[in-house]
Amino acid sequence: MSAANQTGSLKRLGRLLADNPIIPLIILLVVLVGILEFMRPGILNERWIGNTIKFAIPLAMLAACQTMTMLTGGIDLSAAVAATISAFVMATQVPVVGVPLAILIGLIPAVLIGLVNGFGIAVCRVHPLIMTLGTGLIGTGCLQVYQRFVIATGSVVPDSLAWLGTGRTWGLPNALLLFVPFAALLIWSQRRTGFGRLLYALGSNETASKISGVRAWQVYLALYALSGLIAGVTGLLYVGLIKAPSLSLVNPLLLPSVAAAVIGGTSIFGGRGGYSGTVVGALILTVLGTLLTLLQMPEGARRILFGLIILTVTTIYIRLTNQR
């Protein structure tokens, strides 16, 4: 009797967590911060919070690409490369054409990568993982060739981007000026607009949505182009934070961006999740990163940990959704 009760309440709890992943996530975040405060008493101050948010924002933005593509059952492994290309092209074009035009030029290759991804995935039906991996490789090659042509011009990170990336006003990072409207727009469009709902529909059941008249290829093309654009903007913001454009600038963020979306409750199989969870996921990963640095965890162990997190969380979600 009590066992049946227990499984009943367990089931209910599982359902609650599956429907509102943000509740356990926030608890986890608080616990992590608590551990950090316990390890280094006094670390929790305004400056530390500002710094954490500052580093979590580019991660959360890159994870937006993963969240949106994952809603349809895809993934965007070229996002980090697209962001790097944007940042590098922009920084090297600033001395030539000036800041506003350079930003525009920088965003073009990112959108182009997104369009190629969209074409391969929507029209040729290549698996998104393989397609975006391939375009990422090509993008890296193109960037290396491009670098040879601009080696003489040098690179400049515009003051406006540096202000956005590193500056702070009343203790809060300026990047929030970009991020808060961005996140609000994304969450609103996922929940309320037709495009957002199409993503969920395609992810839950592609055949059903096609039969109901959704032109899947148009949605995929738009989705991956948008993902490229977001990646490009992330790159611009990130170079403002790091202030040194390089050929692998954003690449270390790729793995955490996938992990952030997965931790945030977005199902890698599509149809489930949302951006609010991803934002908390990005914060968790940033705090976890600080924790691992304090523990002097080597890079290899970090990657193992991230891989295991993705695997464990996906397994748990599969169990939870199968239970119903």
Added chain:
Amino acid sequence: MSRFISKNGWTLGLLGLFLLLLAATRVIQPDFGASGLESLTRATLPFAFATAAMAVVVIAGGIDLSVASMMAVAGVTAAVLMEGTSGGASVAVVVFVLVLGLVMGAINGALIVVTRVPDIVVTLAMLFVWEGVALLILNAPGGAASPWLRGLIVGSLGVYWLPKSFVLLVVCLAIIWVPLRRSKLGLSIYAIGSDELAAYRSGIAIGRTRIAAYAICGLFAAMGGLALTMSTGNGEPIPGPYLMASVAAVVLGGVVLGGGRGALLGPIIAVFILRLVRMDLTLLSIDPNVTTIVEGSIMVVVVMLGAVLASRGRRA
């Protein structure tokens, strides 16, 4: 004879394409001969093993994104253990690394079977895990390979035009693939790739077969890692571009993504074609970075065409 041709049409076509490319190479570089062939097969060796590894799991209806990372783990393990060891001990190291490959593959397979998470997600996660393991073993390129191992793949055998590395490749693949193809396990691998439900109803242990397929994949990946360490003489913890190359070669080689069809010969010829294209571009003195772009584009286009053909086949 005609039945043989129609059954192996794709592979024969690939072979024809390869010979055509060889002739083209001869035109580009008139003194391309035995030594050119030797360096081609030596450079292809790790790619060929990666392709074989990928082919086995794709035939079984899965995919393994962690091939390149497993190769890195095997490569650095071999390089670290071999540093300063004598001949006898290094044989033990080779055996150990091959067993390690089997174990890594079996872990991948077991995780897929136990967690019931799709293979593409599990192996993506394991890609990061194995990458991390390789970094933990060796933080920067280092270690060493025993000289006799290097002797195995450098130079030619007897008749001067037959590269040793090619012989090694054929022997290693044949020792595993030929008995496997004729065994019950090999048949089961094809069966679960072709139709899992039908295979299940015919009494095949799906889970065990899948784990075995991934274990063999891991074994081939370990061979690839060893080949890499042999040819460079040290261990490299950051995995090379073997994942994309192996997927492209498998698709070009006539193994359908989705499983159940194809063999090892086609993908191996395909991987030689892809490497020869790269070599030709280099011989034409094209910037190596441009070569990377061209190569990547070829791979993506091949995968795209393969996907189009696969979806056509499904509809028909």
